[in-house]
Amino acid sequence: MSIREKIVKEYEFLKPEMIKTIGELITFPSVLDEEAVETPFGKNIDLCLDKALEKCKELGFKVFKDSKGYYGYAEIGTGEEMIAVLGHLDVVPAGDIAKWESDPFKMEQRDGKLYGRGTQDDKGPTVIALYAIKSIMNIGLKLNKRVRVIFGTDEENLWRCINRYMELEEKPSMGFTPDSKFPMIYAEKGLLQFNAIGKGESVVLSGGGAYNAVPDKFQYKSKDLKSLEEKLIANGTKYEIDGDTITVFGKSVHAAVGEEGINAIKMLMLALKETGVATPSLDFISDYVGNDPYAEKIFGVLEDEASGKLKFNLGKVEINSEKSLLGIDIRIPVTISKEEIVTKIKNIIKQYGFEYEERDFLRSLYVPLDHTLIKTLRKVYEEETEFDSTPLSSGGATYARSMENCVAFGAVFPDGKKTEHQPNENLAIRDMDRAFIIYAKAIYELAK
Ligand SMILES: [Zn+2]
Incomplete structure (x- = not known):
């Protein structure tokens, strides 16, 4: 037998x-x-x-x-x-x-x-x-x-x-x-979640939640939404206005496939920046992240055959006059070290007055x-x-x-x-x- x-x-x-x-x-x-x-x-x-x-x-x-x-x-x-x-x-x-x-x-x-x-x-x-x-x-x-x-x-x-x-x-x-x-x-x-923590800012932005999800909805309040609306229309972003509140709609997907989604927080922040509002967090997102789910301006092109491209997701923001927090989820290709990623991100956010605060890390x-x-x-x-x-x-x-x-x-x-x-x-x-x-x-x- x-x-x-x-x-x-x-x-x-x-x-x-x-x-x-x-x-x-x-x-x-x-x-x-x-x-x-x-x-x-x-x-x-x-x-x-x-x-x-x-x-x-x-x-x-x-x-x-x-x-x-x-x-x-x-x-x-x-x-x-x-x-x-x-x-x-x-x-x-x-x-x-x-x-x-x-x-x-x-x-x-x-x-x-x-x-x-x-x-x-x-x-x-x-x-x-x-x-x-x-x-x-x-x-x-x-x-x-x-x-x-x-x-x-x-x-x-x-x-x-x-x-x-x-x-x-x-x-x-x-x-x-x-x-x-x-x-x-x-x-x-590798799975890295961190907060970029900075000082208070002149805008109030609050929303998102799960770091590992692309946020599909984000609300912002302002007395004058006109120029913001123009920018959102120009960018093809979906939104709704109710009184002084604007709700921007994106498409939620898991952060691992962020490129298939639309990040409502980023769309709002980018449009707001285009209207001329400048704060450290808006500047950072607009200068280094933009609409790129791979954040190549920060990291360069990072990918390998076994696991593909690096993914970058802004999953949460809490910004007010007291402090600012950007909650970010990064998926690191298996052949790239965590240290390399952390060093790059720290150097860049430092220029905008942010500190790096690690929330979670799972090795690859x-x-x-x-x-x-x-x-x-x-x-x-x-x-x-x-x-x-x-x-x-x-x-x-x-x-x-x-x-x-x-x-x-x-x-x-x-x-x-x-x-x-x-x-x-x-x-x-x-x-x-x-x-x-x-x-x-x-x-x-x-x-x-
Ligand atoms: Zn199980």
Whole structure:
């Protein structure tokens, strides 16, 4: 019998228990509790982690829970090196219960799918990988590396779980996270959000909000809107006037694809500047940003083959007589360093009296295409599916970027449906079957 045949046979045996385990974890509404005191992220997340670790112990894994309860892991095997599967047990809230056809926290199987919050993101795929490892143990395949399943508990929010893991624990030599889609995501831009903070100004501008979204609406008040109106018309900007308030309309898109949107804040600021109003923030936006989503006047042309162009989004402004704040989101190509970007931006905003205040930074994800990890996962994926295995670059943030030499690998297939974070989230049994074999083979190939 080939290794594949043995895995398939073992899967038939493990499948009912595996589905039961997914169901047990779904019963915990493991949503972040901001008010939690005894546990870092709330009782339900903690209980869910305990349940997962208890299950792993029964399956023959060595288990460990962080002393503060931020994460846990289950491990098999011996050897110097360690291969990791990184999953998470926290979920987003169920949202509008009326839109669910069954209880989000009681898994239900119907029309070939498992329904429940977390079935796809990410309890289902994590448990599939866990049992895939179990199948390798049962078959008795020899591994030369340890295999560790890491259970994160704060992926949907601030990644405090995996950040603490990375501070305290052994880092894997390679790994994947089953928390996205197939074939795999190997490149994600660095994500930088910062505020340019300056002194009070003679204009009042307030609006936008989410740094990672192109604002589609912006309001401005003035007794005399006439010349502003002329400029907006000349620029082809949509607007509406109600008394002394003008509302400028843009088009909202995610900051990762800012070039497809229209930034209402920028359109207003640029037009206002054209009417002759000059303040440091209007000058900066007009001199260096303009209508360019790549802000090439600041950075030059910055792009690479793996991840494309740098993206620059002004997502929020708060300007009044007391102080001014420009909230900016930058997506940095994977081969460009954060330092290079920060130095350039600091030098330029300084000329306008602004200081740089960092709000958030997520380092990029980048595993070169000729890396063993990529080659191995592609080979397995090609053997098991008809789909194109070309690794993908993404503008978003998958869990994979929390560690080196890690990619996002499944578990949604190109012919499957992304239902994460939505009502009636589900995992198709057919996808579960396919993912199991792929994960078992991949883990074996990486750890043998
Ligand atoms: Zn997830």
